[in-house]
Amino acid sequence: MNYQIELRHFIYFLAVAEELHYRKAAEKLFISQPGLSTQIKQMEEILQTQLFVRDKKKVSLTPAGEFLKGEVEFILNHLEQTQKQLKLIGDGHSGEIRIGFLGSAMQNVVPKLLLDMKKKYPLVHTSLEELSNKAQISAIFRDKLDLGFVRLARVPKGLKIKPVFEDTFSLVLPKDYPLDEKGFKGIHQVSQDDFILFSQDYSPLYYDTVMSICEDGGFTPNVSHKSVHAQTIFKLVENNLGIAIIPTALQYGFQMEVKFIELKKIKQRAILSAVWKEDNRNPALQNCIDLLLKE
Amino acid sequence: MNYQIELRHFIYFLAVAEELHYRKAAEKLFISQPGLSTQIKQMEEILQTQLFVRDKKKVSLTPAGEFLKGEVEFILNHLEQTQKQLKLIGDGHSGEIRIGFLGSAMQNVVPKLLLDMKKKYPLVHTSLEELSNKAQISAIFRDKLDLGFVRLARVPKGLKIKPVFEDTFSLVLPKDYPLDEKGFKGIHQVSQDDFILFSQDYSPLYYDTVMSICEDGGFTPNVSHKSVHAQTIFKLVENNLGIAIIPTALQYGFQMEVKFIELKKIKQRAILSAVWKEDNRNPALQNCIDLLLKE
DNA sequence: TTTTTGTAATATTTAATAAGTATGAATTAT
DNA sequence: ATAATTCATACTTATTAAATATTACAAAAA
Numbered sequence: 292m293n294y295q296i297e298l299r300h301f302i303y304f305l306a307v308a309e310e311l312h313y314r315k316a317a318e319k320l321f322i323s324q325p326g327l328s329t330q331i332k333q334m335e336e337i338l339q340t341q342l343f344v345r346d347k348k349k350v351s352l353t354p355a356g357e358f359l360k361g362e363v364e365f366i367l368n369h370l371e372q373t374q375k376q377l378k379l380i381g382d383g384h385s386g387e388i389r390i391g392f393l394g395s396a397m398q399n400v401v402p403k404l405l406l407d408m409k410k411k412y413p414l415v416h417t418s419l420e421e422l423s424n425k426a427q428i429s430a431i432f433r434d435k436l437d438l439g440f441v442r443l444a445r446v447p448k449g450l451k452i453k454p455v456f457e458d459t460f461s462l463v464l465p466k467d468y469p470l471d472e473k474g475f476k477g478i479h480q481v482s483q484d485d486f487i488l489f490s491q492d493y494s495p496l497y498y499d500t501v502m503s504i505c506e507d508g509g510f511t512p513n514v515s516h517k518s519v520h521a522q523t524i525f526k527l528v529e530n531n532l533g534i535a536i537i538p539t540a541l542q543y544g545f546q547m548e549v550k551f552i553e554l555k556k557i558k559q560r561a562i563l564s565a566v567w568k569e570d571n572r573n574p575a576l577q578n579c580i581d582l583l584l585k586e
Numbered sequence: 587m588n589y590q591i592e593l594r595h596f597i598y599f600l601a602v603a604e605e606l607h608y609r610k611a612a613e614k615l616f617i618s619q620p621g622l623s624t625q626i627k628q629m630e631e632i633l634q635t636q637l638f639v640r641d642k643k644k645v646s647l648t649p650a651g652e653f654l655k656g657e658v659e660f661i662l663n664h665l666e667q668t669q670k671q672l673k674l675i676g677d678g679h680s681g682e683i684r685i686g687f688l689g690s691a692m693q694n695v696v697p698k699l700l701l702d703m704k705k706k707y708p709l710v711h712t713s714l715e716e717l718s719n720k721a722q723i724s725a726i727f728r729d730k731l732d733l734g735f736v737r738l739a740r741v742p743k744g745l746k747i748k749p750v751f752e753d754t755f756s757l758v759l760p761k762d763y764p765l766d767e768k769g770f771k772g773i774h775q776v777s778q779d780d781f782i783l784f785s786q787d788y789s790p791l792y793y794d795t796v797m798s799i800c801e802d803g804g805f806t807p808n809v810s811h812k813s814v815h816a817q818t819i820f821k822l823v824e825n826n827l828g829i830a831i832i833p834t835a836l837q838y839g840f841q842m843e844v845k846f847i848e849l850k851k852i853k854q855r856a857i858l859s860a861v862w863k864e865d866n867r868n869p870a871l872q873n874c875i876d877l878l879l880k881e
Numbered sequence: 882t883t884t885t886t887g888t889a890a891t892a893t894t895t896a897a898t899a900a901g902t903a904t905g906a907a908t909t910a911t
Numbered sequence: 912a913t914a915a916t917t918c919a920t921a922c923t924t925a926t927t928a929a930a931t932a933t934t935a936c937a938a939a940a941a
Contacts (some may be wrong), residue, residue: 296669297592313918326900328919338669340676345918355676362668365867366661373657374591374633381635381650572639572648608889621929623890640889643937
């Protein structure tokens, strides 16, 4: 008596509305004609609206039926589309990946990944956010980020980390500094200068690495300024407030009056790593990581 | 084995997606928990997509499930509306338009529209609901509302927005405040007062506009209270807890012991806009919009 | 530790109901 | 007339949703 309308009703209705003929519609649906009759009748009862006029020898739609036909076509199409879309998302071919990164990852790793993703999974959207190491780790834990690009040696339990880019370090010097690529023999030559570094808090690994570079050169650097922005560091160097050591990749993309000397002979490397949560449920993420690590 | 998805599945799914708890969802649906479990499982099989993660002790949605939740909300709302429309058409009327509005739209725009509609389309029913900007946008997206009246500068993709009423702002002052229309020279005269505003969350555009009015007056307002109801704001002003700036139209329709000074010389205007979904399928809506925009 | 509590998943049975068969009534065509 | 075609009704069968009872597992409490 008090049934609920179901999609089956809509499918049957549409067949009758198209054929305007119960037997033919029933054949198309591979059910018996009486079954179809009762279902349509039931449907009219549930909706409390007459949908067809059975006018002795021919069936036709009422205005309400005409309206419903349009709606049912829309609903069934929309449903089909939804199912397709759903399957894609479930298989990781669609959806969204939220990526966090350090500014320095924007020089090569991240853009390359975005291009590869777009090529292989054009339906996957990405959202990008520049964040500190710490903020990325925390965001990944809270499931606010799927993938991060950090400079860290290790990460808390539950997260996975893989190096994705290894870079040399470079000295950043003011344009008029009395030393150039040719004259450069070793890091000890700048031991008397003030140093401008990324703050320890922002990237402990970077900080420790730079310290060890200087130690290997036989001195402890005099750190005059700390910053979290490459832009700021360059600006300070430009204004003769000190010199810096940065991952080489960072020298591209800024318009600055400074010069660089790449520290090729030094063993330390600036390592950028990808981080993600082991049990992340985003199906698109695995595809993304596979793409990132495949080479 | 090879079943077909049914609306029942969607209704069950939505309950679980909302409660994230099988037993509670089952109770809400007045069915048994095992029945619900099997139906959801069947649904996942039919769709060939995992929708929930049952993580021993807690249930959560997969990205695919998250996507489906939004779609199901839309589909079920649309269906409900379709049934209502169908019944009206079957009964010889011609449909229903569901309108949402901010309280301030009730002073002129909405009543006028209702009168015009009644005159031109007497068989079209309207349902009205007072909602915040945000709630209207969300309801329009989920097909719970056909037309909204908001104060927003822009709306998400897929929605259309058109200004329909431009209003000045007015100062709201306590009855005994030592300033009146004659003595009023500019907004700077009230720069020392506390301000009571509609909350930023409720109407960001209003908030920003009031801020810019004060900035133009050379000060940053000291906001002491925020509210979402004009009634409350007037009450607070009446009790000398501060002064307010509101769209002028709001001053009508309330019985309050406050006085108003219209800020005629100020360039900012309170703009009320109509919003609707581009691909809304309600046939009565287009007529309504035409009527609304024709002047 | 063991017990209790709260959770979802199985197994089995029962009840609801969609769909089938057979048939009838009404209409048109021959 | 008679036959053929249409949809509706009565009744039966087969399918399947949903209920009951139970299990399995984990977390919280004793």
